Amino acid sequence: xxxxRIGLIGCGGIxxxxxxxxxxxxxxxxxxxxxxDEGRLKSAGERYNVPEERRFRDxxxxxxxxxVDAVDICTPNYLHxxxxxxxxxxxxxxxxxxxxxVSYDETVRLLEKARAKNIKSMVCxxxxxxxxxxYAKHLVDEGxxxxxITFYAQYFKSSAFIxxxxxxxxxxxxxxxxxxxxxxxxxxxxxxxxxxxxxTSLAADLxxxxxxxxxxxxxGMAPVETDDFCHFLAKFDKGAxxxxxxxxxxxxxxxxxxxxxxxxxxxxxxxxxHPEKLEYYTGGIKEGHAxxxxxxxxxxxxxxxxxxxxxxxxxxGNPDRYIPTLEDGVKLQKVLDAxxxxxxxxxxxxxK
Numbered sequence: 313x314x315x316x317r318i319g320l321i322g323c324g325g326i327x328x329x330x331x332x333x334x335x336x337x338x339x340x341x342x343x344x345x346x347x348x349d350e351g352r353l354k355s356a357g358e359r360y361n362v363p364e365e366r367r368f369r370d371x372x373x374x375x376x377x378x379x380v381d382a383v384d385i386c387t388p389n390y391l392h393x394x395x396x397x398x399x400x401x402x403x404x405x406x407x408x409x410x411x412x413x414v415s416y417d418e419t420v421r422l423l424e425k426a427r428a429k430n431i432k433s434m435v436c437x438x439x440x441x442x443x444x445x446x447y448a449k450h451l452v453d454e455g456x457x458x459x460x461i462t463f464y465a466q467y468f469k470s471s472a473f474i475x476x477x478x479x480x481x482x483x484x485x486x487x488x489x490x491x492x493x494x495x496x497x498x499x500x501x502x503x504x505x506x507x508x509x510x511x512t513s514l515a516a517d518l519x520x521x522x523x524x525x526x527x528x529x530x531x532g533m534a535p536v537e538t539d540d541f542c543h544f545l546a547k548f549d550k551g552a553x554x555x556x557x558x559x560x561x562x563x564x565x566x567x568x569x570x571x572x573x574x575x576x577x578x579x580x581x582x583x584x585x586h587p588e589k590l591e592y593y594t595g596g597i598k599e600g601h602a603x604x605x606x607x608x609x610x611x612x613x614x615x616x617x618x619x620x621x622x623x624x625x626x627x628x629g630n631p632d633r634y635i636p637t638l639e640d641g642v643k644l645q646k647v648l649d650a651x652x653x654x655x656x657x658x659x660x661x662x663x664k
Contacts, residue, residue: 316627317343319374321395322386323356324349326409329438330386333620335360340624343381346374371395375402382432382627384620385409388481389488393418396433400425405432407623411498411648412641414489419645423638434623435641437502439569441619443611444582444590445503446634448573450615451580452507456594458577460508463554465500465572467492468565472521472540479525483536491538493518493651497558500571501644502636507573509550511647513662516544516654521561544651579606587611 318340320327324347334342342360346368347353357367368374371391375383375398383399383406385392393413399406400422412435413419426433439445451457469492471477481487482495490498493516505511518539527534541559548554562568569584578594591606622632650661 316340317381319344319380320384321346321371323347323352327386333618337621337624339628344374346371390414393422396422400431407434409436411494416646416649419642423642433638435636437636438619439499442587443615444587446615447590447611448580457575460552460575462574463504463508463552466557466570467496467500468562468568469560470563470565472560478528479534485537488538490648492558492560493542494648497542508552509548511546512549514544514546515660516651518542518655
């Protein structure tokens with residue numbers, strides 16, 4: 313099996329997860345890098361032994377490099393679709409960070425192009441690769457908890473209050489469009505869809521906690537344009553009802569993700585700060601006593617995997633059974649658009 317030569321675009325924050333996993337993967341090699349920031353590009357190149365002639369400042373040059381077999385997109389939201397479309401035009405498979413884009417319409421266009429050319433792809437909903445989530449999916453598919461009745465999820469961070477945090481791209485509407493709704497919320501939306509079905513309607517409330525931040529060029533302050541918190545109710549096509557609470561304005565939380573799923577025969581819950589464990593109850597109503605607690609179990613080894621190894625396996629023709637697809641990314645893009653619409657109109661929005 314020959315190694316797939318991967319070209320990664322965007323050597324900033326999230327590449328700190330992608331690059332080590334690619335470096336340790338079987339069947340691939342980090343072949344080329346691209347970033348508009350020369351310092352970041354040099355640092356990543358030296359760390360992963362990518363020579364200067366394969367370090368690019370323009371993503372078109374990386375994608376069109378004949379030695380690059382596949383592309384990994386780790387850039388701000390507004391660049392995802394243009395870069396993925398360039399990969400499709402070059403006939404090269406790609407994986408892309410979430411959310412897939414900045415509107416439903418542009419992601420549908422990407423999906424149609426990728427389908428037409430039969431391009432392999434993956435969207436990096438990274439929490440789907442964690443063992444507790446995969447084991448929970450197994451329990452749902454086995455019917456262990458019956459029909460899902462209610463789904464509760466919270467994603468709490470305190471990153472809005474980092475001292476002197478500047479106006480990075482996440483706070484600019486043109487670059488991100490969505491705030492925590494798309495940055496954090498899309499992760500648990502994916503988990504909800506993965507475990508409970510498709511969202512059919514929702515009602516959302518969004519807001520900003522820190523209203524202005526220092527521009528990164530030092531030219532003064534500017535308004536924050538994207539949400540710091542996002543809370544919404546949702547209904548699913550299989551009958552479940554859900555409550556979501558997402559915020560980066562919660563003191564005392566670094567990265568707290570809790571999910572609880574209750575069915576008519578059982579339930580489970582997990583805390584993704586401890587992704588190797590799952591609490592669950594199965595068996596339905598038992599005679600003679602109330603159901604008062606869940607059993608905590610270690611997730612079996614078979615449900616443990618690594619995101620970027622799954623991407624490499626996909627490229628080699630061995631896709632993981634739970635891999636997040638381009639279709640998943642497009643579907644959730646429509647939900648993100650509905651969240652913004654609901655907050656703007658102050659009403660429930662149906663998703664067709």
